[in-house]
Amino acid sequence: MAYKITVIPGDGIGQEITDSAVEVLKAADKKFNLGLEFDYHDAGGTAYDKFGTPLPQETIDACKAADGVLFGAVGGDKWDKVDPAKRPEKAILGLRKALGLYANLRPVKVADALVEYSPLKPELVKGVDLVIVRELIGGIYFGEKCESEQHNGAERAWDLENYSVPEVERIANLAFETAKLRRGKVTSVDKSNVLATSRLWRRTVAKVAENYPEVECNNLYVDNCAMQIAVNPTQFDVIVTGNLFGDILSDEAAVVGGSIGMLPSASIGECTSLYEPIHGSAPDIAGQGIANPIGTILSAAMLLRYSLHEEAAADAIEAAVDKALGEGYRTPDLWKEGFTKVNTSEITKIISERV
Ligand SMILES: NC(=O)c1ccc[n+]([C@@H]2O[C@H](COP(=O)([O-])OP(=O)(O)OC[C@H]3O[C@@H](n4cnc5c(N)ncnc54)[C@H](O)[C@@H]3O)[C@@H](O)[C@H]2O)c1
Ligand SMILES: CC(C)[C@H](C(=O)O)[C@@H](O)C(=O)O
Numbered sequence: 198m199a200y201k202i203t204v205i206p207g208d209g210i211g212q213e214i215t216d217s218a219v220e221v222l223k224a225a226d227k228k229f230n231l232g233l234e235f236d237y238h239d240a241g242g243t244a245y246d247k248f249g250t251p252l253p254q255e256t257i258d259a260c261k262a263a264d265g266v267l268f269g270a271v272g273g274d275k276w277d278k279v280d281p282a283k284r285p286e287k288a289i290l291g292l293r294k295a296l297g298l299y300a301n302l303r304p305v306k307v308a309d310a311l312v313e314y315s316p317l318k319p320e321l322v323k324g325v326d327l328v329i330v331r332e333l334i335g336g337i338y339f340g341e342k343c344e345s346e347q348h349n350g351a352e353r354a355w356d357l358e359n360y361s362v363p364e365v366e367r368i369a370n371l372a373f374e375t376a377k378l379r380r381g382k383v384t385s386v387d388k389s390n391v392l393a394t395s396r397l398w399r400r401t402v403a404k405v406a407e408n409y410p411e412v413e414c415n416n417l418y419v420d421n422c423a424m425q426i427a428v429n430p431t432q433f434d435v436i437v438t439g440n441l442f443g444d445i446l447s448d449e450a451a452v453v454g455g456s457i458g459m460l461p462s463a464s465i466g467e468c469t470s471l472y473e474p475i476h477g478s479a480p481d482i483a484g485q486g487i488a489n490p491i492g493t494i495l496s497a498a499m500l501l502r503y504s505l506h507e508e509a510a511a512d513a514i515e516a517a518v519d520k521a522l523g524e525g526y527r528t529p530d531l532w533k534e535g536f537t538k539v540n541t542s543e544i545t546k547i548i549s550e551r552v
């Protein structure tokens with residue numbers, strides 16, 4: 198039986214990093230005889246330029262029909278002035294919604310080889326192993342919005358944040374189930390000292406926690422959490438939070454491991470799951486062949502594990518990444534004196550060979 202993987206390179210470095218991940222997947226396919234088939238589709242600014250929409254219906258249909266989706270990144274200055282409803286970012290937001298991907302798992306694990314690359318002191322970073330469980334299709338991202346209106350003689354804009362109990366329950370349940378398979382601790386992050394949505398969030402998480410007496414649960418305000426990630430990141434096991442806070446905290450947590458280019462993610466929900474690095478299209482380095490593809494390669498490993506249940510192949514890719522890093526190969530975002538500087542295609546080949 199063949200597995201169908203829909204690949205959406207998108208914009209900027211999206212093409213380079215998805216090419217890398219597909220090359221590594223092909224190496225895994227060769228070794229484990231997986232029967233992978235790749236099917237490419239457009240989204241983002243590239244799709245807007247071709248079709249006048251960032252998310253063509255045929256891309257959504259292809260994702261629905263696939264066993265897993267591998268997504269690169271979308272966006273870029275070139276499209277900053279297009280109608281907000283047609284911005285490239287609408288592609289990933291629209292796909293998450295169309296596929297019902299309510300949960301985004303962002304694991305941050307600092308490989309021993311990378312401890313000294315962190316902007317934090319090595320003793321703070323050693324042993325960091327946490328996962329951010331971010332609610333992905335609710336909150337202020339998807340609330341009613343107004344781009345511009347007149348109010349008391351001045352122009353204003355607004356975005357409405359809302360969360361319902363069922364929306365919080367399903368993400369909280371997933372966070373507790375995830376914690377049960379890990380170290381048994383959930384930290385729920387909100388701003389319940391100010392926001393009504395956060396108070397509902399905190400009440401609902403507390404109710405869900407009653408069903409998981411074996412899991413320890415604590416709450417942090419988001420501002421304190423941002424500080425705690427910098428001063429004591431090893432305290433975290435599972436962090437569960439809303440859409441906007443999860444977006445911000447995951448970029449912060451990503452660099453604890455040295456570079457945003459390293460962090461993979463899995464978005465899961467009601468239909469096909471989607472796998473993407475957490476970073477964006479990096480217009481400042483696009484086309485130079487120097488992007489770090491490891492976040493996308495590790496996202497591909499997550500696809501093999503969670504969507505195709507090909508555990509051995511996923512393990513082999515993760516081990517190959519660790520081995521390449523352990524042998525001292527570094528893309529420019531992580532390079533320093535004494536290590537071997539490699540570009541995107543070189544690190545891809547090195548990882549593929551080690552699979
Ligand atoms: N899921 C997505 O598609 C996604 C995610 C985030 C941002 N974006 C979009 O990407 C565009 C650029 O956003 P931004 O600059 O704020 O964030 P970004 O993540 O693209 O880049 C931030 C910085 O990190 C660096 N960087 C990111 N990924 C890297 C990698 N793999 N290797 C080496 N360096 C890397 C970039 O060079 C840049 O200096 C925007 O249009 C934004 O909306 C898209
Ligand atoms: C591109 C943007 C819409 C997206 C988000 O905010 O969710 C990105 O920052 C991410 O983290 O995946």
Ligand SMILES: [Mg+2]
Nearest residue numbers: 444445448475
């Ligand atoms: Mg983000």
